Amino acid sequence: MTRTLCSALPTHARTGPVTVAGWIHRRRQLANVTFVVLRDRSGLAQIVVTEPQVREQVSRLPEETVVRVTGTASANAKAPGGVEIIDPTVHALSAPAEPTPVELWRPALGVGLPTALDHAAITWRHPARQAVWQIAAASLAGFRRHLDGAGFTEVTTPKIVGGSTESGANVFALDYFGKTAYLAQSPQLYKQMLTGVFERVYEVGPVFRAEPHDTARHLAEYVSLDVEFGFVDDHRDVLALLRTVLAAMVDAIREKAGAAVETIGVELPVVPERIPVVHFEEALELVGARPTEPDLAPEHERFLGKWAKERFDSDFLAVEGYPAVKRPFYTHPQPGDARWTNSFDLLFRGLELVTGGQRLHNHADYLTALAARGADPAEYAPYLEAMRHGMPPHGGFAIGLERWVARVIEAGNVREATLFPRDIHRLHP
Template sequence: MADIEAPQVNPNEEGGDVSKGPSKSELKKRAKEAEKAKKAAEKAAKQAELEAQKAAAEVDFSTEYYGKLPLNQSQSRPRRSRIDITTLTPDMDGTQVLLRARVQTSRMQGSKMVFFNLRQRTDSVQALLTVAPGKVSKQMAKWAGSLQMESIVLVEGIAKKTPEPIKSATVSDVEIHITQIHLVSGIESVLPFSVEDAARPETEIETGEDVQYKRVLLDTRLNNRVVDLRTQTNQAVFKLQHAISHLFREHLDAQGFTEIHSPKLQGAATESGASVFKVSYFKGNAFLAQSPQLAKQMAIAADFERVYEIGPVFRAEDSNTHRHMTEFIGLDLEMSIEEHYHEVMELLDALFLHMFRSLKQKYAKEIETVRKQFPADEFKWREGPEGTLKMSFKEAVDLLVEDGVSRESLDDINTENEKRLGRIVREKYDTDYFIIDKFPMELRPFYTMPDPDDPTLSNSYDFFMRGEEILSGAQRIHDPTLLAEKMRAKGVDPASMAPYLDAFKMGCPPHGGGGIGLERVLMLFLKLNNIRRASLFPRDPKRLEP
């Protein structure tokens, strides 16, 4: 049987069963989907990379370079050398330094930079902390920028010479690039005022609608004295107070004086019962010493020849003035006389001139710091052959009368006329420092020696600065009979001061001295206008704290 041949199929004929390929639109669609998937995969990979980077960034690599230090209980002593801001110089460019200071101001610039003004006493320096990979983290910058003003910090960094002066810091040609910063002591309460506001010159504080800065009143300052004393002005003021007492000691030590320390509790009033503080003393009463006057004189009777003392003086006077306090520091001296009480007056004059010259020469920086807040004419005194201006009480009265003051009102020169006399002397003699000699006997204490030619006058003198008294002194009575007579004339019972009187019965050389108010000298030299600014923690009729 013959094979039957299968029929041929024409692929072009309708009804053929051969499969067709994907269309162009299908291919295009598939390409788009593939591209979309690829982009999604790339985006996911990039996101994963960013997440990994973010996670890595959140790991703080600077933790050991900042933060609060543990409470210092003297548990370690690494003996790391620290510097004072005042010693920073451009020559130290690139030097690693370590210092402890207060944060006077801080300012964040963006999230990667913090500027500080760091302060030590009268000196300040700019410091800069900048975020840097592997060195300073963002977390470190954020923490440092949150530090409160007046916090105490320990800073380590590199000293860098500045391209231009930094006006906001006393060290203007160097700044610190911080590598480490740790908190030593933070602020646990709200500051009563900023140290910057407390240090502003009065000329920067306008009144009326143009108020630029807050005025910090004196009472507010004194009520919060610890913060107030941090100002660079006050740091300089009390450096100068220290200088005055140091110069007082220095000069008198060179003149053969011995420093003594007398008791401040006494059994009787030194000068008059009206101005002493009475305190209970076991079953009786005692008095706070108005001065070391009696002890100084008794030391002379004991052959000490020349003595001085620096110590507290108490005055129970209800005087609420710019120059009175109930407790102040007295700079007192007493010395034996060879021939004339002017020996004492001349030694005191030389002492003041030594103080004035040394303050001007050695403490110019501190004086300039104070003047920035309290502008004042430079204190003037006379040098050379003419020397210090000296006049008698009568001559001083004549000057005031010539200036229009009634002579009848000048039995004593009161505070107002003292200032007036100071202005007259400044205009006429170009000096702020002068001496008045030969005061009326009725104005002086019972122990003052009368003038041998005119018993209404005394061998006594006062020293003045800017028209205000800063020293009162005299020759003292060393004869016990005359001393007892003058005691009774002043209403003092000699029996109430028997040990004092007995000292002169044992023989005592002629002697004289004087007492200086430390705070008053400081106030008038700097022209601070209120003695409370010259006292660390002032005491007056209305203030016993802080």
């Protein structure tokens, strides 16, 4: 008999026998009846066991054992979905499960983050945890769907690279057949080279940062949603595309992970028609920092996040014009004042979520920028080759998937939105 998903049971009420399969999420053995709540990828279903022989069988199948159940779907307003299964036969598909390190049937996990992460393969089974990742998966789908529709080409670029991407700091080194290689900190140089090929490219892939930070928002490996495209006027075109990408991601969450949003009780952000923008110089004034500060501190970002919410009723705020001294060599200067750049950070609920901007596109400008930093152009030869042979004005951005999801669900720690996080202390599971 074909399997019915728990979520589809209501359409099967009183139509004859149905078969469901999944994990025994909860088992309650009362005096004359055993209630089993079954969990599958679609949700939960209640099974009512009264037949003594089946009750005896179920008594030997602890929670998390995997079973297939055939019975009759029967309306019961008190059951999840308004339907339960009665008169079941039960077939165990796994050996009886051993007691889990956390009780997954409880409404909340009720353990600290380190314990949850130590037992990630089990704790992600909890419906409230599953829901977090369903939001992540929907975000990925929305990101790609929007860009596919806008003429972008998906690319995949190497994660083992011969030189560090942006600076020599915080890279993981490895032995590569006797040579030293590095794990890519970003696909930045490759996505620019490929903008010279396909005009519009995106990549979803891991990036690696050997940053010895032990904070709630840093990971040593995370998923970067990278976009780069040509024929822009300046960074404002990049910000405009970013706005539509974020809106598409929110739409996809609503559409594909609506149940997850309800399970967690998330209020989805509204991406405004125009994301408010302040210049870095103005941002420093707003937060009361000295005008020579080269960067915004986390508390500045939080302040600006609140300010944008109050002033523009926006969860998003773009800070443009970041000082050239703090931006990578490929950043395009602000026309007329090279202290500043055509780049931005996007703050989402007071936390930096995206860095983007316009890049240099002429070979001579790259040579000047590298010389100003004392960098050797020879180290960037294959990249500079693209610039030497005709590149359009271009720009792009990168969204950190886990940060995005953590902010959407208002989690305090980015690790809550990461299936198997990697940080300075954590290499397992």
